[in-house]
Amino acid sequence: MPTINKILVGSRVVGVGREDARLALGMATVVPEFLDWFQAHQGTIDTSSVDVINFLPSEGGRGAVAVKDIPEGHVLFTIPRDLTLSTRTSSLPLRFGMGAWKNAKLHEGWAGLILCMMWEAAQGSSSKWSGYFDILPTSFDTPMFWTEEELAELRGTSVVEKIGRADAEKDYKEKLIPAINSRPELFLPRDIHTRYSVEMYHVMGSRILSRSFNVEKWAPDEEEVGDGAGDVSMGSGMDVDLPDGAPAPPTHSSHGTDDLEHEGGEEEEQEDSSDIAMVPMADILNARYGSENAKLFYEENYLKMISTRPIKGGEQIWNTYGDLPNAELLRRYGHVDVIQLPNGGQGNPGDVAEIRADLIVSVAAEQHSLSTDDTHERIDWWLEEGGDDVFDLYFDLEIPPSIISVIRLLLLPDEEWEKIKEKAKPPKPKMDAVALTVLHEVLQRRLKEYPTSIQDDEQLLMTAPSLNLRHAIIVRLGEKKILDGILTKTAAALAMESNTKKRKTTHEDRPAAASTLKKSKRQA
Numbered sequence: 001m002p003t004i005n006k007i008l009v010g011s012r013v014v015g016v017g018r019e020d021a022r023l024a025l026g027m028a029t030v031v032p033e034f035l036d037w038f039q040a041h042q043g044t045i046d047t048s049s050v051d052v053i054n055f056l057p058s059e060g061g062r063g064a065v066a067v068k069d070i071p072e073g074h075v076l077f078t079i080p081r082d083l084t085l086s087t088r089t090s091s092l093p094l095r096f097g098m099g100a101w102k103n104a105k106l107h108e109g110w111a112g113l114i115l116c117m118m119w120e121a122a123q124g125s126s127s128k129w130s131g132y133f134d135i136l137p138t139s140f141d142t143p144m145f146w147t148e149e150e151l152a153e154l155r156g157t158s159v160v161e162k163i164g165r166a167d168a169e170k171d172y173k174e175k176l177i178p179a180i181n182s183r184p185e186l187f188l189p190r191d192i193h194t195r196y197s198v199e200m201y202h203v204m205g206s207r208i209l210s211r212s213f214n215v216e217k218w219a220p221d222e223e224e225v226g227d228g229a230g231d232v233s234m235g236s237g238m239d240v241d242l243p244d245g246a247p248a249p250p251t252h253s254s255h256g257t258d259d260l261e262h263e264g265g266e267e268e269e270q271e272d273s274s275d276i277a278m279v280p281m282a283d284i285l286n287a288r289y290g291s292e293n294a295k296l297f298y299e300e301n302y303l304k305m306i307s308t309r310p311i312k313g314g315e316q317i318w319n320t321y322g323d324l325p326n327a328e329l330l331r332r333y334g335h336v337d338v339i340q341l342p343n344g345g346q347g348n349p350g351d352v353a354e355i356r357a358d359l360i361v362s363v364a365a366e367q368h369s370l371s372t373d374d375t376h377e378r379i380d381w382w383l384e385e386g387g388d389d390v391f392d393l394y395f396d397l398e399i400p401p402s403i404i405s406v407i408r409l410l411l412l413p414d415e416e417w418e419k420i421k422e423k424a425k426p427p428k429p430k431m432d433a434v435a436l437t438v439l440h441e442v443l444q445r446r447l448k449e450y451p452t453s454i455q456d457d458e459q460l461l462m463t464a465p466s467l468n469l470r471h472a473i474i475v476r477l478g479e480k481k482i483l484d485g486i487l488t489k490t491a492a493a494l495a496m497e498s499n500t501k502k503r504k505t506t507h508e509d510r511p512a513a514a515s516t517l518k519k520s521k522r523q524a
């Protein structure tokens with residue numbers, strides 16, 4: 001029997017021939033039946049270049065691997081549009097009746113797609129997508145499924161308030177249950193507590209949240225533009241780099257709770273929920289910050305996964321979920337990215353720490369005895385002028401000019417506040433000692449919103465007893481490092497301000513002293 005050298009460096013197999021790469025990763029295809037199903041439904045895959053194997057859990061678990069060197073621009077696999085699963089491709093909306101579908105508000109948000117997925121899954125092997133359902137996850141590491149105790153570990157981060165479990169369940173009760181009960185011939189009563197249960201609703205919602213794409217309809221005139229291909233990325237708010245002159249691309253949509261939360265809001269007006277689609281095979285690709293080497297592009301009848309960089313044999317084929325901060329990765333996908341940070345240490349370079357405007361208002365009001373009516377009036381004006389109510393801080397450790405501007409707005413004397421209103425222009429972000437003192441206190445208080453310190457977390461990380469706790473620590477640690485870095489910078493700027501002030505005072509004092517001296521000499 002031949003011996004097999006398994007040497008893993010990151011996600012890359014080294015020390016083995018290309019042909020051996022498959023074997024070396026212990027890797028017979030992990031989902032052969034799925035690949036058969038995919039090809040039987042006119043999906044194509046270049047099996048001489050791509051396989052699906054199990055990577056380490058920290059590398060994404062199941063994912064796609066290059067079994068030989070792949071050049072940039074290579075088509076890895078193609079998916080017929082009618083193999084994507086959406087409210088457009090499932091036959092349920094037509095069977096239900098489009099009018100009734102709309103009356104039940106199933107055309108808004110994700111409720112319709114969730115119901116289609118529940119119904120298709122309930123059809124068993126007679127559903128076109130049965131081979132796809134067989135490989136979809138049934139459990140998730142997302143905070144949606146955490147205990148209260150585990151959620152408490154995320155205190156201070158923005159994750160908890162964005163989970164939206166209650167909103168999602170409201171949709172289940174108000175839209176899905178009435179629709180299901182109204183059509184017993186479509187939704188068999190014996191299936192209601194199993195295939196149409198609230199638990200199944202969350203499973204389908206989480207599958208959408210972590211795996212769906214935003215696939216826009218093909219518009220005929222797009223053919224005339226460029227090469228007729230746009231790209232489709234995975235994950236909400238994903239970066240979408242169009243080939244020159246290409247039509248607007250489908251983007252991997254944000255899933256589940258996000259849209260349920262925003263239902264009726266601005267985002268929903270812009271998003272056509274029938275664009276949200278599950279894309280078999282494309283959703284087998286994992287993602288890691290800055291690692292994208294393949295992307296989904298679309299044409300009239302097919303979606304195509306194409307390499308965007310050369311990929312070495314044995315390397316993982318990575319899509320992008322938009323290089324999201326760990327808080328968002330955890331909320332949507334149930335994992336976090338930990339790689340080398342540009343300024344040393346490990347973490348996610350895309351992390352974001354949020355500061356709410358109300359924290360700034362309360363610190364400024366306390367330090368300067370501001371009246372509530374006055375601060376409300378100024379903040380309302382700030383928001384009306386398009387100012388932020390949450391400020392994002394990043395690993396570049398820059399103090400956002402808008403934070404300084406809003407602090408100065410709150411502290412302006414009345415006459416200047418009147419002028420600002422007249423000019424309709426917020427104050428310049430001048431970092432004077434007064435503004436920096438407010439910011440310094442804001443950052444200190446913000447850091448206290450987390451249950452632990454940076455030092456505590458670094459210790460806890462070494463012994464974290466569960467994956468969820470480890471993820472919570474990594475999310476809050478990344479945010480705290482940003483806040484702490486900016487706190488240090490603010491303290492330094494404050495020290496410099498006060499030195500400058502001292503020097504100025506001394507400088508201003510000096511001529512006075514000199515003239516006193518001259519005077520006394522003259523007097524003498």
Ligand SMILES: C[S@@+](CC[C@H](N)C(=O)[O-])C[C@H]1O[C@@H](n2cnc3c(N)ncnc32)[C@H](O)[C@@H]1O
Pocket residue numbers: 057058059060061062063210211283284285286287288332333334335336337
């Ligand atoms: C679109 S699916 C990717 C394929 C998935 N691994 C599978 O087995 O089907 C997204 C899920 O893959 C996992 N994943 C993707 N990238 C990951 C990474 N860098 N680290 C850990 N898990 C990752 C997460 O569980 C995420 O919810």
